[in-house]
Amino acid sequence: MSEGEVKVLGTWASPFSTRVRIALHLKSVNYDYLEEKSLESKSELLLDSNPVFKRIPVLIHGDNKPISESLIIVEYIDEVWSSGPSILPCDAYQRADARFWATYVDDKFYPALKRAVVSGSEETKRASMAEVEEGVAMLEKLSKGEAFFGGYNIGYLDIVIGSVFEWIKVIDKCNETQLLSQAETPCLLEWGARFSHEAVKDVLPGVAKLAGFGLKLKAKI
């Protein structure tokens, strides 16, 4: 089941690629990472692999048809390389809860984070910052108690939140805000430090590089 070569198509700045790579690192799976050079001119391999959405990330595993959509890929990795540490919680209710917060991150929180950095409209920026502040407060509350969102170890929700976490720091850097602080978000800051674990640190883009990317994107828009 877990045999065959593994390839990931992604881009370095995409949190969706990052989470796939983190999951593979946690499971100690060797893979080839193929960086998509340009979003304007997509590779043949990407277009062939995901003709429906034409977007990264894509996981190619052995002779199977390629798999798309980051959350689906992370679940696939967890199920196929089941001998490694478990990514999804064991309990059905906790699994549903983790999936819910992942949906929140993808549908609301990350789009707001990105708009807060790249939007040129002051009104959009203000509305997005309100959403981001609300989101950061919710995540602070969620991060209380255990070492990770997944409990003792990095799990599904850690991967999802961890893949967008540096964007919060990018906002603090670019907009001179203090979304993250010892006074307001002590647990989230501690979690962030723990998350910079050896399995994930090489995959995270880094705040400075990501801020540069955000500013370039803003100039383009």
Added chain:
Amino acid sequence: MSEGEVKVLGTWASPFSTRVRIALHLKSVNYDYLEEKSLESKSELLLDSNPVFKRIPVLIHGDNKPISESLIIVEYIDEVWSSGPSILPCDAYQRADARFWATYVDDKFYPALKRAVVSGSEETKRASMAEVEEGVAMLEKLSKGEAFFGGYNIGYLDIVIGSVFEWIKVIDKCNETQLLSQAETPCLLEWGARFSHEAVKDVLPGVAKLAGFGLKLKAKI
């Protein structure tokens, strides 16, 4: 694990509510169905149960915190009432594939179906119809071979596609098109007939009622 009262908050016209109810019916779970009367004035119970998105469907199971998001609820139902027929495919790759097509239905196909009915702009309608036609052709291809998308029995993807299938018929009725026909979509039509299975037929809104709802929505917009 599967003990405790079950309640579903939903609306009759929402495919997202419908899929939760179909999953419960397939598992022979008794539940109370609470219809949200108005999207403008949401019930206290809904706002308390899903404060993040404030939307249906919501599943309340025993003393657990309520669960939101239809696809997450369907997976939860499958995992908790594991003694009933399996909803998700057993194979990890097939599970990923089913989840991918479910994402396609929710992110692209259903929004296009709805726009094709309710949009007042001819341009939007034309573009949406092109997306719908492409989607119907893909689903026809997917439905070839086995009795159901899930194989011998109704499964995850049957529930997801089945919950929006009547919208295709609504378009054919309202726009006088022939998206579904014996010549072009014989497999999808056969699948639709098989899908009207006793476990699901009482939950589907029916084409006439749904068309009336769509036209009302159009007039409102």
